[in-house]
Amino acid sequence: MSSNRTITPSTLSLSDLPWQINWNKDRCTLCGQCTAVCPVQAIKLSVFRKRNLDTSLDPAKRRMSGFETFYGIKQNTTIEEACIGCAMCSMVCPNDAIAPERNPGTERFKFHRDQEGVPRTRGGRRNSTDSLLDQIKFIRISMLTDPALDAGRHEFELKTLLGRILPPKENLHRLKTKGWIPPVREIYPLIIGGMSFGALSPTMWEGLQMGVAYLNEELGMPVRISTGEGGCPPRLLKSRFLKYVILQIASGYFGWDEIIHAIPHMKEDPCAIEIKYGQGAKPGDGGLLMWHKVNKLIAAIRGVPQGVSLPSPPTHQTQYSIEESVAKMIMSMSMAWGFRVPVYPKISASSTSLAVLNNLTRNDYASALAIDGEDGGTGAAYSVSMDHMGHPIASCLRDNYLNLVKIGKQNEIPLFAGGGIGKNGNIAANAASLIMLGASGVQIGKYVMQAAAGCVGTERDRCNVCNLGICPKGITSQDPRLYRRLDPEHVAQRIVDLFVSFDMELKKIVAPLGRSTSLPIGMSDALGINDYEAAQRLNIKYVV
Amino acid sequence: MCRLFALTSKEPVSPMLAIKALDVMKEGHDGSxxxxxxxxxxxxxxxxxxxxILSGIFSEEGIRKLDLFMMDRGFMTKYKMNIKLPKEGLEGTPRRGMYLIRAYEYPESWETLDKDEIAHGLMSIRLKIRDMGEEKKDMIVYSFWPDTIMVKELGDPMAIGEYLGLDRKDLKARTIMAQGRQNTNYAINLYACHPFFVEGFSTMTNGENTAFIPIKDFLSSRKFPGYSGYQSDSEVFAHILHYTMKELGLGLDAYKHIITPLQDRDIDAHADKDFLRHLKKTCRQLIIDGPNCVIGTLLDNTLFMAQDRKKLRPGVVGGRPGFFAFSSEICGLDAVIPDRDKSKDIQPMHLDTAIVGPDRQEIKICRQTEPLRLPL
Incomplete structure (x- = not known):
């Protein structure tokens, strides 16, 4: 832009952008790979002008300024072409000539992301590195009063239960009288949370399913994966691997036509049915699959037209009251599989979560409660929802667990916690903290994308374009040119790596605490935190 | 680590016999x-x-409160055993009031009650007395149950035995459990001392109970008033035993399945696999994690020993028909029954419950992989 031209309010300079491209002219060979790979066209091949001084020792010759042009990489400054920091340019550059750098100054870009009155939407995360879970330490170390166990050599029983567990006396009575006993699954306490086919690319989904199948069939780890709201490919529905899958139904009921029609052909029951009422990242908001990602395959599985955005309503259409919504849905789903499959709701963490739990305690068919905290991820949401709505998971889970303890049902309705587990990479420690605060297991999503597929998102607003279908790693894209970058075999391998290493880390946590015979659910005496208020709130020890 | 010794004898014996065993094992406890x-x-x-019989420690004021309370409920003293203390106190043992052992006559109104109602009534009275004594610490009650006496005190077991004159001729029993403590500081609440007692079931344990909090939370929320106290993490072992046999109506062979359930592959091969699968799931919060050696007695004076899943604590059972002893170390057993056939000593392993029944004729080993005797 020339200095005498009109400057619009949203005309930005490089220094206004959150990410700036650091391009090294001396190293660049102009191969063009970076501009080709950039998912948002933030960089382009451009012409630069250079001044050369032409001097000579011969006094007779005049000194001259000469100009020449050269080619290089230039960063765009429009709102839609602003660099997202994904660093794919660095990844493809053969000569280490280019990298995005986070703008350390004030980011003025944020004030202009509402062009045409549309607030910013994004995928990803809350973009905050704060983590209360990271602050929790395991302080009750067995040493001399009782020997610490050997994580490498002792036998460990780390499985958990998903399903409504009757009180012991009632259960034994029904066993004796051949009464109905609710289905209970014995599963691994680290669950791959709901990420839909549609939000994820076909290669990512396939990789996840292959990894889960391998963990179950070859390593004997009963890992389960939730489908998210988007249905399930018919081949999987009719396969024996369905038993490793938790089918999710949410307010859009996407994909449920296929699922219902597949029931007569199912060789195995699914692990469970998860009824999604809320998502931690955007509580009170429904799921959203933007039109960019609704291609022919997705449209077919979900039973919708191609190329339209698919916003699920914030609430289930049939919902009239909590009793009706929860009870009817749970009953219908239980009935569909002959009361052989656990059915449980998933809600976003909220100060109203206790009311839901109390309702479930009176519903004999409710199998569990999954609570998703504010640090949960999403494929698409308004930024305002992600940044400002929601409830941290730790205190919400703790309140719910202690409420169950109060009424003596802590073993009857397992609680599953999600949202921010491993957000800074400490997955086993975070999971163990939540388990000791009362969770029967934890759900992870973003961590899987990062560890198993190399998602480049971070808690510093990096990338976050899952909603647009331009995922540079091909994890959340439906564009074959992009998702072919992701090899499902490699994803499967990484899933196995993730779970096997998690298992070892979890043992390394529980063994020194003297626990191996059962998962230490509610073992809050093992926990300490260096924040007095948080210790009081969570009813754990304050340590400094 | 605390030391444990229990015996069961056809003829009544002095509690000093058990204390002698603790004294022999002294290297392993600090006599606290x-x-x-x-x-x-x-x-x-x-x-x-x-x-x-009511057992406990009462101050003068406590005795007055107790008498009033018991009379109000129609309980009349039938017999009392006075423990006279020497004038000189014992170093390390606080000077307390009266060590009370007193048998009561049931009130007439109790004659129509059935067994369970009596059990519940006795427990309620014990808890009430305990509660009444909490504020001024003038009443400490250990047990209130037929044919049962409990004594607990701080200090060296042998010195305490002599101090309290437990070698007296009129104090004898056929079933005795004794624990020598370790790590007891002088400010300890006496309620934290083993053995623990609830409605005729009693256990003592050594080692830490690393799964204490979830177990305590589960028991406390059963709405059974006897599942309370928990000054010690080992108290839950007695309550789990009570819960297994009284609440769930199962046999002693199920106790081990509750505290240390089999792993799934072993359950799959078990004759009662369905039952065990359900038991494991529904009683998940009662799983202990050791390291613990548990010795307990039942209503009919059966004695048993069970170990944690990893068998991290020692424990041995031996003797001869008519006289058996359970000891955390062999030297304790040697001190009390030196003339037994040592080749028949049994050290229960991770799947075993060693049981000597009320007939005191043999040691039975109940292994978890064996079929259960279920009331099905």
Whole structure:
């Protein structure tokens, strides 16, 4: 832009952008790979002008300024072409000539992301590195009063239960009288949370399913994966691997036509049915699959037209009251599989979560409660929802667990916690903290994308374009040119790596605490935190 | 690590026999406290097997409160055993009021009650007395149950035994459990001393209970008033035993399945696999994680020993027909029954419950992989 031209309010300079491209002219060979790979066209091949001084020792010759042009990489400054920091340019550059750098100054870009009155939407995360879970330490170390166990050599029983567990006396009575006993699954306490086919690319989904199948069939780890709201490919529905899958139904009921029609052909029951009422990242908001990602395959599985955005309503259409919504849905789903499959709701963490739990305690068919905290991820949401709505998971889970303890049902309705587990990479420690605060297991999503597929998102607003279908790693894209970058075999391998290493880390946590015979659910005496208020709130020890 | 010793004998014996065993095992405990349970009593109590006996420590004020309270409820003293203390106190043992052992006559109104109602009534009275004594610490009650005496005090077991004159001729029992404590500081609440007692079930344990909090939370929320206290993480072992047999109506062979369930592959091969699968799931919060050696007695004076899943604590059972002992170390057993056939000693392993029944004729090993005797 020339200095005498009109400057619009949203005309930005490089220094206004959150990410700036650091391009090294001396190293660049102009191969063009970076501009080709950039998912948002933030960089382009451009012409630069250079001044050369032409001097000579011969006094007779005049000194001259000469100009020449050269080619290089230039960063765009429009709102839609602003660099997202994904660093794919660095990844493809053969000569280490280019990298995005986070703008350390004030980011003025944020004030202009509402062009045409549309607030910013994004995928990803809350973009905050704060983590209360990271602050929790395991302080009750067995040493001399009782020997610490050997994580490498002792036998460990780390499985958990998903399903409504009757009180012991009632259960034994029904066993004796051949009464109905609710289905209970014995599963691994680290669950791959709901990420839909549609939000994820076909290669990512396939990789996840292959990894889960391998963990179950070859390593004997009963890992389960939730489908998210988007249905399930018919081949999987009719396969024996369905038993490793938790089918999710949410307010859009996407994909449920296929699922219902597949029931007569199912060789195995699914692990469970998860009824999604809320998502931690955007509580009170429904799921959203933007039109960019609704291609022919997705449209077919979900039973919708191609190329339209698919916003699920914030609430289930049939919902009239909590009793009706929860009870009817749970009953219908239980009935569909002959009361052989656990059915449980998933809600976003909220100060109203206790009311839901109390309702479930009176519903004999409710199998569990999954609570998703504010640090949960999403494929698409308004930024305002992600940044400002929601409830941290730790205190919400703790309140719910202690409420169950109060009424003596802590073993009857397992609680599953999600949202921010491993957000800074400490997955086993975070999971163990939540388990000791009362969770029967934890759900992870973003961590899987990062560890198993190399998602480049971070808690510093990096990338976050899952909603647009331009995922540079091909994890959340439906564009074959992009998702072919992701090899499902490699994803499967990484899933196995993730779970096997998690298992070892979890043992390394529980063994020194003297626990191996059962998962230490509610073992809050093992926990300490260096924040007095948080210790009081969570009813754990304050340590400094 | 605390040391444990229990015996079961056809003829009544002095509690000093058990204390002698603790003394022999002294290297393993620091002599900071002792707890003794006597059942199937001899001496003067032989003639009053059915009436409840109150054991505890009371100050003068506490005794007055107790008398008023018991009279209000129609309980009349039938027999009392006075423990006279020497004038000189014992170093390390606080000077306390009266060590009370008193048998009561049931009130007339209780005659129509059935067994469970009586059990519940006795427990409620014990809890009430305990509650009344909490504020001024003037009443400490250990047990209120027929044919049962409990003594607990801080200090070296042998010194305490002599101090309290437990070698007296009229104090004898056929079933005795004794624990020599370790790590007891002098400010300890006496309620934290083993053995623990609830409605005729009693256990003592050594080692830490690393799964204490979830187990305590589960028991406390069963709405059973006896599942309370928990000054010690080992108290839950007695309550789980009570819960297994009284609440769930299962046999002693199920106790081990609750505290240390089999792993799934072993359950799959078990004759009662369906039952065990359900038991494991529904009683998940009662799983202990050791390291613990548990010794306990049942209503009928059966004695047993069970170990944690990893068998991290020692424990041995030996003897001869008519006299068996359970000890955390072999030297304790040697001190009390030196003339036994040592080749028949049994050290229960991770799947075993060693049981000597009320007939005191043999040691039975109940292994978890064997079929259960289920009331099905």
């Amino acid at each position: 406290g002792v707890g003794i349970l006597l059942r199937d009593l001899g001496g003067p109590f032989e003639e009053m097997k059915d009436v409840p």
